[in-house]
Amino acid sequence: MILGTRGSGLALAQADRVEALLKEFTTNIQREIIKSTGDTFTDRPLHEVGGVGVFVRELDDRMFAGEVDIAVHSMKDLPTQRPEGLALAAVLKRDSPYDVLLTKDGLKIDELPEASVIGTTSMRRRAQLLRYRPDLEIKDLRGNIHTRIRKLNEGQYDGILLAKAGLERMGWDMNAQPLDPEDFCPSANQGTIAVVTRVGEEAEELCSKIDHAESRLATEVERLIIRDVEGGCIVPIGSFAKVIKNGKKIHIRAEVLSLDGDRAIRIDEKIPVDGYREHALELGKNLADLGGRDLVYEAVERLGISKVG
Numbered sequence: 001m002i003l004g005t006r007g008s009g010l011a012l013a014q015a016d017r018v019e020a021l022l023k024e025f026t027t028n029i030q031r032e033i034i035k036s037t038g039d040t041f042t043d044r045p046l047h048e049v050g051g052v053g054v055f056v057r058e059l060d061d062r063m064f065a066g067e068v069d070i071a072v073h074s075m076k077d078l079p080t081q082r083p084e085g086l087a088l089a090a091v092l093k094r095d096s097p098y099d100v101l102l103t104k105d106g107l108k109i110d111e112l113p114e115a116s117v118i119g120t121t122s123m124r125r126r127a128q129l130l131r132y133r134p135d136l137e138i139k140d141l142r143g144n145i146h147t148r149i150r151k152l153n154e155g156q157y158d159g160i161l162l163a164k165a166g167l168e169r170m171g172w173d174m175n176a177q178p179l180d181p182e183d184f185c186p187s188a189n190q191g192t193i194a195v196v197t198r199v200g201e202e203a204e205e206l207c208s209k210i211d212h213a214e215s216r217l218a219t220e221v222e223r224l225i226i227r228d229v230e231g232g233c234i235v236p237i238g239s240f241a242k243v244i245k246n247g248k249k250i251h252i253r254a255e256v257l258s259l260d261g262d263r264a265i266r267i268d269e270k271i272p273v274d275g276y277r278e279h280a281l282e283l284g285k286n287l288a289d290l291g292g293r294d295l296v297y298e299a300v301e302r303l304g305i306s307k308v309g
Contacts, residue, residue: 001026001203004059004068007033008144013169014193015072017092021210032068034058060086063196069203075194076187080223089207090195091216095165097191097240099125099184100176103159104152108177109133116158119151123259123299125161127236128184131261145170165191185238185255188222214243217276218250224280225254225267228288235299236261237292241280248273252283256292259299265292 005015012033019029035058055077062068063086075091082088101109101118109132112118119141120126126138139157141148145166152160163186167174192215197203221241229237236257244251250273255266267287271279 001029001069001206002032002067003029003070003072004032004034004062005072006055006059007035010145010166010169011072011074013171014074017169017193018070018072018090018195018210021092022206025206025209029070032062034062034068059196063198069197069201070207071196073194073196075189075192075219078189078194078196080227085199087197087199087204088194089197089204090209090211091219092193092195092210093212094215094218095168095191095193096163096178097186098164098181099179099186099190100162100164100167101159101179102149102152102162102174102176104155104157106175107159109159109179112136112158117156119148119157119160122161122187123234123303124187124236124238124257125184127257127259127261128238129161129261131257131264132183134261163190181240181253185253186240187237188226188239189219190240192219214247217241217273218243221250221252221271221276221280222254224277225252225284225287227281228284229256229292229296234303234305235259235296237296243273244270250276250280252280254283254287256287256295258295259302263291263295265290265295 003015003019005011015031022029056073056079059068059071060083063071114135115137117137117139118129119139121141129136129138141151141157141160148160148162151157164178167176195207197207218241222239226237226239236259239254241250241252249270251270253268255264257264265287267283269283
């Protein structure tokens with residue numbers, strides 16, 4: 001079977017993990033590295049190079065063409081609306097879902113001098129940073145994880161925001177500050193690896209053996225919550241769900257922010273696992289109707305995005 005992955009260090013580390021898990025069931029795995037549009041154009045923001053799904057489309061196309069049987073993705077890169085014929089065959093056990101701040105001098109977020117330059121690609125992180133520290137200067141930061149850290153060490157930024165999971169997967173023990181999810185609600189599915197196959201084929205059955213049920217449940221809820229606001233991963237939206245109470249409840253925290261972080265619509269609720277889908281959809285509808293959808297449309301208009309979802 002052909003396993004497709006992007007070629008960045010982080011993507012390869014994720015593919016390594018999937019292969020290691022699958023080796024318990026088969027040795028018939030061959031890797032193919034696919035370069036995506038998002039990897040090619042690293043000199044501009046994501047919404048200018050295709051937006052939602054920019055790291056996913058090429059692998060989807062290769063899968064439909066029969067050139068790839070298994071695709072490995074950072075799950076937060078997967079659009080909420082997926083093509084018919086492709087299956088989310090496995091969701092791996094979640095790594096840390098949280099954001100971290102990495103600074104050249106080891107300073108914490110409250111210790112940074114006024115007007116410090118912080119790098120991030122994420123509109124969500126940008127908005128949350130501006131809400132927490134409106135005096136900071138936020139600059140776009142593209143490139144793979146090695147490139148981002150190099151730019152920090154070169155002094156192009158005073159600090160950069162990263163997903164803690166990325167550092168964990170690379171095996172890097174760095175002096176990064178975990179950010180409180182109360183102020184920095186993570187993106188939906190952050191810290192999770194997704195395995196995609198074609199529906200009904202041998203690869204789907206194989207990959208289902210490495211699925212982690214609790215992580216699948218939490219990530220599904222996160223997607224249901226933000227479905228009605230239609231913002232994808234481009235506009236400032238956070239969505240985080242955690243199974244609690246011995247597997248009987250799910251704690252949900254979600255928010256939609258304005259681009260400048262001045263306004264936010266937020267929910268923080270617990271729902272039962274039984275009937276979770278209906279409860280999550282209702283909370284998502286509330287998030288949208290209370291003003292979340294309006295904030296998304298406002299952000300889309302300002303960014304000049306033609307389509308979200």
